[in-house]
Each structure stands twice: as structure tokens, then as C-alpha cells.
Amino acid sequence: MDLATMGSLVGTVGFPIAIALIVSYILYRVFKVMLDRFLKSLDEITESNKILVQTNASFVGNVNTKMNDIEDKVDRIMEKLG
Secondary structure (H helix, E strand, O other): OOHHHHHHHHHHHOHHHHHHHHHHHHHHHHHHHHHHHHHHHHHHHHHHHHHHHHHHHHHHHHHHHHHHHHHHHHHHHHHHHO
16 A cells, blocks of 8 residues: 555545554554465474374384284293293
8 A cells, every 4th residue: 555545545534544444454464464374384284293193103003013022022931931
């Protein structure tokens, strides 16, 4: 919004209403920029979470395999002991 537009707005609707409209416009622009940044960050976080879920699932699978191996070894030892 340039100065000529603001001057025309003041002349048309009066100073208080013009200031309210200008402030509303500025707040809208600031909010839009903040919302765009927030949504971009949210998309990045969502993608990171997807990767972390896959990694954690892989780790859990490995731990389960190791636990099964340990259980088998303990069972074999128990059979040998008696």
C-alpha cells in the first residue's frame, strides 16, 4: 500500500477508519508471513518424524531379534543344566 492510496483512503472514509484499515492490512500481511513460515516448519517436522518412526521401527525389530536369540540361548543352557 503506497502513500497515495493511504491519502486517498483518509480522504474517502476519514482518519480513524483509514488508520484501522491500514493497521488491519499490516496485521494481515504479518500474520500471513508467520503462517507461511509455521506451515513450512510443520511440513519439515512431519517429514523428520516419518524418518524417525521408520528408524525406530528398524531398531525395535533388531532388539526383538536379539531378545529371541538370547531367549533361545537361555533355553539351551537350561536344558543342559537340567
